[in-house]
Amino acid sequence: xxxxxxxxxxxxxxxxxxxxxxxxxxxxxxxxxxxxxxxxxxxxxxxxxxxxxxxxxxxxxxxxxxxxxxxxxxxxxxxxxxxxxxxxxxxxxxxxxxxxxxxxxxxxxxxxxxxxxxxxxxxxxxxxxxxxxxxxxxxxxxxxxxxxxxxxxxxxxxxxxxxxxxxxxxxxxxxxxxxxxxxxxxxxxxxxxxxxxxxxxxxxxxxxxxxxxxxxxxxxxxxxxxxxxxxxxxxxxxxxxxxxxxxxxxxxxxxxxxxxxxxxxxxxxxxxxxxxxxxxxxxxxxxxxxxxxxxxxxxxxxxxxxxxxxxxxxxxxxxxxxxxxxxxxxxxxxxxxxxxxxxxxxxxxxxxxxxxxxxxxxxxxxxxxxxxxxxxxxxxxxxxxx
Ligand code: FNR
Numbered sequence: 001x002x003x004x005x006x007x008x009x010x011x012x013x014x015x016x017x018x019x020x021x022x023x024x025x026x027x028x029x030x031x032x033x034x035x036x037x038x039x040x041x042x043x044x045x046x047x048x049x050x051x052x053x054x055x056x057x058x059x060x061x062x063x064x065x066x067x068x069x070x071x072x073x074x075x076x077x078x079x080x081x082x083x084x085x086x087x088x089x090x091x092x093x094x095x096x097x098x099x100x101x102x103x104x105x106x107x108x109x110x111x112x113x114x115x116x117x118x119x120x121x122x123x124x125x126x127x128x129x130x131x132x133x134x135x136x137x138x139x140x141x142x143x144x145x146x147x148x149x150x151x152x153x154x155x156x157x158x159x160x161x162x163x164x165x166x167x168x169x170x171x172x173x174x175x176x177x178x179x180x181x182x183x184x185x186x187x188x189x190x191x192x193x194x195x196x197x198x199x200x201x202x203x204x205x206x207x208x209x210x211x212x213x214x215x216x217x218x219x220x221x222x223x224x225x226x227x228x229x230x231x232x233x234x235x236x237x238x239x240x241x242x243x244x245x246x247x248x249x250x251x252x253x254x255x256x257x258x259x260x261x262x263x264x265x266x267x268x269x270x271x272x273x274x275x276x277x278x279x280x281x282x283x284x285x286x287x288x289x290x291x292x293x294x295x296x297x298x299x300x301x302x303x304x305x306x307x308x309x310x311x312x313x314x315x316x317x318x319x320x321x322x323x324x325x326x327x328x329x330x331x332x333x334x335x336x337x338x339x340x341x342x343x344x345x346x347x348x349x350x351x352x353x354x355x356x357x358x359x360x361x362x363x364x365x366x367x368x369x370x371x372x373x374x375x376x377x378x379x380x381x382x383x384x385x386x
Contacts, residue, residue: 003361006354022351026315033339047189048283055283058313068379073368085174085253087146095125096311096332097150102132117349119143130203139170148174154233162212164249180258182235185285262301277309299327317359325378
């Protein structure tokens with residue numbers, strides 16, 4: 001079975017009169033999700049920083065790249081597997097951390113639904129600190145598929161240590177520390193609707209289940225007191241000096257998300273970080289930060305010393321292949337799987353993941369790249385305009 005076989009399954013079902021349940025193209029899926037989701041959830045997922053040029057540019061930056069195909073390779077047996085932080089993964093795709101997964105699903109448990117899709121597909125999930133179900137339950141729902149825990153480092157060091165310890169105990173394979181969100185970027189859509197889910201109590205399960213957090217809440221029975229305390233501890237403006245403390249919190253592989261400058265990447269690896277994760281947070285935090293354009297510089301700076309993860313603007317298997325050819329070790333999918341989740345829970349996420357993997361696999365077949373090592377030798381061209 002190859003990932004590309006998903007297209008045969010769809011066609012065979014068609015012969016039996018059964019059409020695909022979900023849209024196949026990312027844009028169609030997004031339009032369907034926009035129509036189906038509650039407006040406040042939709043604007044939170046779709047919106048970004050400033051005039052949102054960054055999230056648009058993330059997508060067009062992929063559209064302006066192409067790979068020179070190689071013929072007579074006979075890439076009939078493809079191997080998309082990759083070794084990452086001690087995990088042997090069947091593909092280089094992972095589910096990027098998304099903090100409102102819970103409410104994006106109809107039953108309010110989207111983190112669990114996504115985790116179940118991860119279990120079904122073997123594609124690891126990076127579970128966000130901001131979730132509707134505690135990280136232990138999310139990990140359990142991931143079954144035999146390994147997972148990573150994403151930490152928003154709180155200002156309270158005891159709470160940070162507690163969250164990391166819980167992630168270790170729950171069996172996560174790595175800790176991904178997101179650096180670009182200690183303060184929320186200026187997001188006009190959320191401001192226009194005065195909508196910030198966490199202030200309304202959403203996605204706080206990891207805090208409410210944490211003794212170190214609860215110990216600091218003046219009146220734990222009062223929701224307002226809880227949320228006020230959360231706003232006090234949420235965002236830690238980390239500095240390089242803090243990295244040794246962070247490193248010392250765990251023996252698990254430590255990954256820094258939001259590193260985009262080559263110098264920062266090199267410095268992080270030299271300081272003992274196990275991986276860097278190039279991302280502009282899908283254009284939700286800083287406006288005007290490139291993402292895929294910076295990936296090759298980061299890859300060159302890090303060399304073979306650490307894997308480089310990437311997300312931001314990945315909408316298809318073609319984009320996954322492009323990011324891999326530009327040097328990413330693994331590629332994160334963000335908003336598209338949230339659209340699948342909103343439309344069909346676990347089945348919806350599974351469909352999106354299988355579609356992306358099928359497209360990537362078939363593109364590698366057609367272009368003559370049997371595995372990721374071959375893909376890294378690909379000649380990637382810039383296309384000013386189609
Ligand atoms: C995010 N992202 C994010 N990142 C993170 O480290 N922790 C989090 O809790 C969240 N939450 C979150 C919520 C929503 C609604 C979105 C869309 C994104 C960023 C995410 O991991 C990833 O970087 C982006 O989604 C990539 O951009 P695209 O490809 O989804 O546009």
